[in-house]
Amino acid sequence: xxxxxxxxxxxxxxxxxxxxxxxxxxxxxxxxxxxxxxxxxxxxxxxxxxxxxxxxxxxxxxxxxxxxxxxxxxxxxxxxxxxxxxxxxxxxxxxxxxxxxxxxxxxxxxxxxxxxxxxxxxxxxxxxxxxxxxxxxxxxxxxxxxxxxxxxxxxxxxxxxxxxxxxxxxxxxxxxxxxxxxxxxxxxxxxxxxxxxxxxxxxxxxxxxxxxxxxxxxxxxxxxxxxxxxxxxxxxxxxxxxxxxxxxxxxxxxxxxxxxxxxxxxxxxxxxxxxxxxxx
Amino acid sequence: xxxxxxxxxxxxxxxxxxxxxxxxxxxxxxxxxxxxxxxxxxxxxxxxxxxxxxxxxxxxxxxxxxxxxxxxxxxxxxxxxxxxxxxxxxxxxxxxxxxxxxxxxxxxxxxxxxxxxxxxxxxxxxxxxxxxxxxxxxxxxxxxxxxxxxxxxxxxxxxxxxxxxxxxxxxxxxxxxxxxxxxxxxxxxxxxxxxxxxxxxxxxxxxxxxxxxxxxxxxxxxxxxxxxxxxxxxxxxxxxxxxxxxxxxxxxxxxxxxxxxxxxxxxxxxxxxxxxxxxxxxxx
Numbered sequence: 001x002x003x004x005x006x007x008x009x010x011x012x013x014x015x016x017x018x019x020x021x022x023x024x025x026x027x028x029x030x031x032x033x034x035x036x037x038x039x040x041x042x043x044x045x046x047x048x049x050x051x052x053x054x055x056x057x058x059x060x061x062x063x064x065x066x067x068x069x070x071x072x073x074x075x076x077x078x079x080x081x082x083x084x085x086x087x088x089x090x091x092x093x094x095x096x097x098x099x100x101x102x103x104x105x106x107x108x109x110x111x112x113x114x115x116x117x118x119x120x121x122x123x124x125x126x127x128x129x130x131x132x133x134x135x136x137x138x139x140x141x142x143x144x145x146x147x148x149x150x151x152x153x154x155x156x157x158x159x160x161x162x163x164x165x166x167x168x169x170x171x172x173x174x175x176x177x178x179x180x181x182x183x184x185x186x187x188x189x190x191x192x193x194x195x196x197x198x199x200x201x202x203x204x205x206x207x208x209x210x211x212x213x214x215x216x217x218x219x220x221x222x223x224x225x226x227x228x229x230x231x232x233x234x235x236x237x238x239x240x241x242x243x244x245x246x247x248x249x250x251x252x253x254x255x256x257x258x259x260x261x262x263x264x265x266x267x268x269x270x271x272x273x274x275x276x277x278x279x280x
Numbered sequence: 281x282x283x284x285x286x287x288x289x290x291x292x293x294x295x296x297x298x299x300x301x302x303x304x305x306x307x308x309x310x311x312x313x314x315x316x317x318x319x320x321x322x323x324x325x326x327x328x329x330x331x332x333x334x335x336x337x338x339x340x341x342x343x344x345x346x347x348x349x350x351x352x353x354x355x356x357x358x359x360x361x362x363x364x365x366x367x368x369x370x371x372x373x374x375x376x377x378x379x380x381x382x383x384x385x386x387x388x389x390x391x392x393x394x395x396x397x398x399x400x401x402x403x404x405x406x407x408x409x410x411x412x413x414x415x416x417x418x419x420x421x422x423x424x425x426x427x428x429x430x431x432x433x434x435x436x437x438x439x440x441x442x443x444x445x446x447x448x449x450x451x452x453x454x455x456x457x458x459x460x461x462x463x464x465x466x467x468x469x470x471x472x473x474x475x476x477x478x479x480x481x482x483x484x485x486x487x488x489x490x491x492x493x494x495x496x497x498x499x500x501x502x503x504x505x506x507x508x509x510x511x512x513x514x515x516x517x518x519x520x521x522x523x524x525x526x527x528x529x530x531x532x533x534x535x536x537x538x539x540x541x542x543x544x545x546x547x548x549x550x551x552x553x554x555x556x557x558x559x560x561x562x563x564x
Contacts, residue, residue, distance in 0.1 A: 017369035024361065025375045028441070032381060034404040035393045051407035095286030102282075110283065110290075112555060117294045119495045119551035123523045124540040127533065128297035131304065151293050158286060183281070212386030214502045219528060230388040234506065237392065244402045251389045258384040266377045 039063070039248035046244045062249035070250050073232035076142075077211055080228055081257075083146035084153060084210035085203050091150075092157035093199060097191050099158065100165035101173060111162075114155040125151060126219035133220060140225040148216040153206035160205075164198030165191065204261055211257050229254045298544065304537035326538040333535075335514055335522065342429060343518045347497045349433040350440055355493060357437070358444025365445070366452050376449070383442035387502025394435045395507050398422055425515040428508050432516045435503055440496070444489055451485030452478070491553050498547055519543050 038046050039062050040055035099107055129148050130139070138144030168191070176186045192199070217231040227235070233250050240246070305327065308320045330336065365376050382390060397403050400418035409415045421431050455478065463473045479486075501520045504510065510517040510525055517525070523543060527536030 014367075014369040017364075017367050018371060020364065021369065021372060021375040024364070025378050028379050028438075029381060030404070031393045031397045031438070034397060038396060038402065047401040049407065050411050051404070091285045091289050094282035098282035104283070106283075110287070113290060113294075115555050116548070116551045117290065119547045120294065120298065121499045121520055121523075121540065121543050121547060123499075123501060123520050124301050124537075124544050125294075125297050127304065127523070127527050127537055127540055128300040130527075131533070132297065132300060147293070154286070154289060154293075187282070208384070208386075212388070214386070214388045214505075218505075219524070230386060230502075233388055233392060237395075237506070242399075242402065244396055244399065247392060248396065251392045254389050255385050258381070258386065258389075262377060262381060262384055265380070266374070 035248045035251060038244050039252055041245050043243065043245055047242070062245035063253075065246055066249040066253060069246075070229060070232055070236075070253065073227050073229040074253060076226060077228040077230070077254075079142060080145050080149060080213075080226075081207045081211040083142065084149040085206040087146060088150045088153035088157050088206045089199065089203060091154050092161060092202065093192070093195075094187065096158045096161035096165055096195075097187050100162045100168075101170070101191070111159075114158055117151075117155045122152075122215045123219075126215055129216065130219050139220055140223045142226055144220055145213075145216060145226060145228070146210075148220055149210035149213045150206075152209040152213065153202075156209070157202040157206060160202045161195060161198045165195055168194050204264065208257055208261055211254075301537050301544075302541055304533055305541050307534055322534070326534040327542075330526075330535050330538045330542075335517065338514055339517050339519060339522045342516060343498075345429060346433055346436065346500070346516075346518055347494065349430075350436045350497045350500075351490065351493050353433075354437045354440030354444050355490065358441050358489075359448050361441065361445045362448035362452055365449055376445075379445060380442045382439050383446075388506055390439055391435070391503040391506025394438065394503070395422065398431055398507075422508050423512050425512050428512060428515045432504055432507055435507060436497065436500055439503065440493060443496075444493065447485060447489045447492075448482070451482050455481050487553075491550060494550050495547055498543065498550075519546075 037053070037055055040058045040060070041052075042057070042059060042061070045052065045056055095110075098104070099110060104110075125148070129144075133139045133144050133148075138147070172190055172194070173186060176190050181189070211228075212230065213228070214230040214234065217228050218234070221227065221231060229250070233247070233254065236243075236250065237247060306321060306323055307326075308322050361379065365372055385393075397405055398421040400406055400420050403421070405421070406415065406418045410418070419427070421427050459477050459481070460473060463477055468476065499520060500518065501524070504516060504518060504521050505524070508516040510521040519539065520543065523536050523540045526539060527533050530536075
């Protein structure tokens, strides 16, 4: 009798909690809801009073318009983000391996410097990069933006991958050396496969950082040759301030990588980092 | 051998640019001089000009309000949400990850979405206010010198809440359940348990969250540029956006670099705190 009552009470409590959780999420995501609704409206509907909380005549016109005008910028962002992700991993993976598995006198110092780099305001780097890149002709170029964007990723990647590598059993590496593996061979054949979850996570976040970069795209661009989606949206906003359906369709295209990452996070990629290496 | 690329990378893309920035800040600031490498050494002139710039007091005040408002509210709300999501109920995991969306979006996208929210004509806020008859003409949220800064702070809080919630929730999960049971046996109430168990155990996590929040808030750039560009009449000009405006709009790179260097000093002081709290976190 009493157990039954308490079960009923606890299910009421979890019902109330669920309701509360839904309300919180609804409030937090209200701006995104409005963005989606607006992207499905016509221009007239977007500023009509009384307002419409659902698109009266849903249309994908804005999306096809944006694909036509912003398709190139999306492709540019894709190239830069992939380039920056690859460059960052090429530098970060060996460094993380060294910091995790060998003891140098500089290990502590390097880790400290990596932490400090994350506190440097991007605009300070932007100003210096502008001048330095002007001298070596890297302004308005893919390599320039790839290198600049990689500064978001390299310290982060090293720290994330190193933290994971430290948790790997050290005996495997020692066994490999006993069997006569070279330094490079042991990295490629033992450490890399075991660290796949951490490397994958670092790659995903690197892609997202570089894809979303606005500051370097803005400061390292003078001619308009290389315009990623973030800068393109900003310029579009400057030209057509009230074209909200088009602007929101562009914003939603620019948000696709974030959506993919969210799905992966939801699928437990973080849990994967903790366990997959030991099982695999 | 494996470390070498990373060391060269850090020297070339962090150490050298920072040194370069300091060098820029003590040279004559015209852009032509800079591009032709003929800018002469002027000592601390750029710093003196920046410090006596009539815009500076406003910029410092806005930055202080922006940072204090953002930090207090995103931390407070983030903590409440983290506590809420430690309860078990259906869909809690899914709902918790949905809240992360504003934080995962590129800065330009968040800026744009919030600019639409506060748009005088197409924005949800004005439309709903006028639907229910509270206003009869659109409020100019982002072009009103009194309203723009609070709106920008609100926008930054929206982005900051998920991050605070994520880290604090992780910390709360790590608190041993036995501690709470012991407190209940001892007859401690909810508030007492929170004050005597949750807060002390969470102190290292709280330190990391606040220090990271400080660094990110000082750096905040994309959202402000998209929402207001630092305007109207500098009403939302922060240290980061002002550094940009000085350098790339006024083409006064010397003064921009001087303000940038000052900003870096602030975040370096904080970085030391970050490293200390990070170490504390590792030790746990």
